[in-house]
Amino acid sequence: xxxxxxxxxxxxxxxxxxxxxxxxxxxxxxxxxxxxxxxxxxxxxxxxxxxxxxxxxxxxxxxxxxxxxxxxxxxxxxxxxxxxxxxxxxxxxxxxxxxxxxxxxxxxxxxxxxxxxxxxxxxxxxxxxxxxxxxxxxxxxxxxxxxxxxxxxxxxxxxxxxxxxxxxxxxxxxxxxxxxxxxxxxxxxxxxxxxxxxxxxxxxxxxxxxxxxxxxxxxxxxxxxxxxxxxxxxxxxxxxxxxxxxxxxxxxxxxxxxxxxxxxxxxxxxxxxxxxxxxxxxxxxxxxxxxxxxxxxxxxxxxxxxxxxxxxxxxxxxxxxxxxxxxxxxxxxxxxxxxxxxxxxxxxxxxxxxxxxxxxxxxxxxxxxxxxxxxxxxxxxxxxxxxxxxxxxxxxxxxxxxxxxxxxxxxxxxxxxxxxxxxxxxxxxxxxxxxxxxxxxxxxxxxxxxxxxxxxxxxxxxxxxxxxxxxxxxxxxxxxxxxxxxxxxxxxxxxxxxxxxxxxxxxxxxxxxxxxxxxxxxxxxxxxxxxxxxxxxxxxxxxxxxxxxxxxxxxxxxxxxxxxxxxxxxxxxxxxxxxxxxxxxxxxxxxxxxxxxxxxxxxxxxxxxxx
Ligand code: ADP
Ligand code: MG
Numbered sequence: 001x002x003x004x005x006x007x008x009x010x011x012x013x014x015x016x017x018x019x020x021x022x023x024x025x026x027x028x029x030x031x032x033x034x035x036x037x038x039x040x041x042x043x044x045x046x047x048x049x050x051x052x053x054x055x056x057x058x059x060x061x062x063x064x065x066x067x068x069x070x071x072x073x074x075x076x077x078x079x080x081x082x083x084x085x086x087x088x089x090x091x092x093x094x095x096x097x098x099x100x101x102x103x104x105x106x107x108x109x110x111x112x113x114x115x116x117x118x119x120x121x122x123x124x125x126x127x128x129x130x131x132x133x134x135x136x137x138x139x140x141x142x143x144x145x146x147x148x149x150x151x152x153x154x155x156x157x158x159x160x161x162x163x164x165x166x167x168x169x170x171x172x173x174x175x176x177x178x179x180x181x182x183x184x185x186x187x188x189x190x191x192x193x194x195x196x197x198x199x200x201x202x203x204x205x206x207x208x209x210x211x212x213x214x215x216x217x218x219x220x221x222x223x224x225x226x227x228x229x230x231x232x233x234x235x236x237x238x239x240x241x242x243x244x245x246x247x248x249x250x251x252x253x254x255x256x257x258x259x260x261x262x263x264x265x266x267x268x269x270x271x272x273x274x275x276x277x278x279x280x281x282x283x284x285x286x287x288x289x290x291x292x293x294x295x296x297x298x299x300x301x302x303x304x305x306x307x308x309x310x311x312x313x314x315x316x317x318x319x320x321x322x323x324x325x326x327x328x329x330x331x332x333x334x335x336x337x338x339x340x341x342x343x344x345x346x347x348x349x350x351x352x353x354x355x356x357x358x359x360x361x362x363x364x365x366x367x368x369x370x371x372x373x374x375x376x377x378x379x380x381x382x383x384x385x386x387x388x389x390x391x392x393x394x395x396x397x398x399x400x401x402x403x404x405x406x407x408x409x410x411x412x413x414x415x416x417x418x419x420x421x422x423x424x425x426x427x428x429x430x431x432x433x434x435x436x437x438x439x440x441x442x443x444x445x446x447x448x449x450x451x452x453x454x455x456x457x458x459x460x461x462x463x464x465x466x467x468x469x470x471x472x473x474x475x476x477x478x479x480x481x482x483x484x485x486x487x488x489x490x491x492x493x494x495x496x497x498x499x500x501x502x503x504x505x506x507x508x509x510x511x512x513x514x515x516x517x518x519x520x521x522x523x524x525x526x527x528x529x530x531x532x533x534x535x536x537x538x539x540x541x542x543x544x545x546x547x548x549x550x551x552x553x554x555x556x557x558x559x560x561x562x563x564x565x566x567x568x569x570x571x572x573x574x575x576x577x578x579x580x581x582x583x584x585x586x587x588x589x590x591x592x593x594x595x596x597x598x599x600x601x602x603x604x605x606x607x608x609x610x611x
Contacts, residue, residue, distance in 0.1 A: 024051025050168030425572035
């Protein structure tokens with residue numbers, strides 16, 4: 001007798017099913033993709049016991065004719081491709097023709113379908129693997145219903161790999177979320193053990209945030225930033241979390257390439273890098289991102305359940321993703337903080353007519369941290385044009401402002417000034433927070449965190465350009481250090497120099513002669529010690545170069561205003577204006593938020609006004 005035998009069709013199907021069907025969630029994914037490929041816009045899902053005892057997917061797609069119904073269950077039978085070349089321009093989710101064959105091989109399976117041109121529906125019940133099933137007439141609505149019962153009843157070994165009902169349900173739910181995020185115009189309802197648990201209504205174009213909120217919750221929907229960029233043949237769109245809305249896990253990350261949900265390490269890394277400067281390490285951003293690329297430059301046929309794909313040029317796509325997101329995570333507050341703001345500081349500053357007089361009072365705060373792009377005159381004009389009478393809290397125009405108001409040509413500029421995104425300071429709370437009023441309501445700013453960000457961005461820019469400018473100390477500071485630290489400091493003295501320190505040595509002490517100008521008020525000894533600690537983490541000079549941002553962040557922390565520092569209203573306004581111009585000012589260098597808007601609407605609802 002021959003040792004090698006040809007396996008039975010039913011065994012072949014079961015073996016092959018192993019690749020496609022790992023658990024109920026894999027079945028649901030395949031069936032939902034089939035429904036979407038069939039043009040359905042309403043899908044109902046019923047789940048019992050984590051999908052193991054029952055999974056039913058009902059759609060209103062184009063349906064399958066009675067003739068073709070048995071074919072749909074055969075291996076390698078598909079209506080979606082005819083030749084391998086079709087894969088180069090694939091627009092459907094499916095193409096392998098394996099799902100229904102696999103699912104029906106490992107479950108008690110039933111399919112009911114009424115094709116859009118048919119008068120009556122057709123049905124197949126497959127209770128034991130049967131290669132030539134009977135087709136019955138049935139009365140049903142247009143579309144297709146797939147019922148999968150007793151998963152793995154005939155492959156007990158597989159059943160043992162399933163997790164608890166609750167965990168299997170959570171996998172199913174995750175599949176639904178993914179598919180729902182990529183198909184806004186389709187409604188999804190879900191019952192679990194007879195109870196309605198999800199009800200995602202179809203949303204029109206432009207209202208996608210409603211679906212985002214339903215699927216990912218209010219917190220993400222209220223704390224995200226819109227992505228929309230294209231370059232050459234690449235396009236990216238979607239939503240990414242504001243950096244202070246971070247998570248402990250990478251769970252809220254949804255990536256779609258040509259609307260197919262995929263995992264891709266290089267892209268995930270590119271996203272992470274775009275947040276590296278604004279998010280605490282070990283935290284994860286949340287995102288829903290859609291990348292659209294020419295189907296010929298991506299291979300979707302590298303994974304049985306099509307979760308991984310291969311790009312012909314993965315590097316350039318990752319770079320495109322990084323660049324697109326970095327632009328958003330680092331944009332100045334003026335561009336991002338408040339929606340619908342009419343304010344555009346650049347247009348005011350570009351207008352030549354806006355030339356305030358030199359005599360206007362110069363406030364301390366701005367003079368210690370000078371705006372990168374503005375002249376002193378411009379800064380002073382902006383900050384001093386907003387003054388609030390301390391006693392009455394009614395805004396009084398300054399003399400200089402009155403001057404401008406009287407000039408008709410400059411009405412436009414004034415309108416802009418009154419609409420600063422972060423508003424006007426009205427006071428300080430607990431020596432920690434600036435309270436400000438803007439068009440939408442109340443702004444609360446964490447002084448230290450905000451100032452730290454402003455300084456960090458300034459120093460970073462200065463470091464990149466001609467180096468951080470330094471300030472000679474009136475009295476040099478002598479600091480004793482351990483000999484290994486002294487050795488290291490001497491070795492990389494150039495780095496300290498670039499960071500704005502100038503040093504000399506005396507025995508086992510370092511003498512600090514000058515410090516970065518922005519840090520002239522800092523405690524020099526503490527600053528130097530922290531910089532040493534940060535620098536000692538990077539052994540080679542290469543890693544040090546990469547890490548300069550971390551060192552600068554440490555330094556910025558020393559420069560920033562401290563709790564209980566008293567700031568005048570002018571100084572507070574100075575900081576608010578600086579924040580508006582600072583990249584990524586909404587969070588400090590450690591990813592904590594720097595400011596919070598409490599809208600009048602929220603306050604009204606809290607105080608139950610107008611109800
Ligand atoms: P694939 O999706 O890769 O083509 P499947 O095994 O998932 O393979 O499905 C086989 C075929 O059955 C599909 O090509 C499609 O023509 C048909 N089909 C499956 N599910 C549906 C559905 N819900 N509505 C309409 N046609 C379907
Ligand atoms: Mg399919």
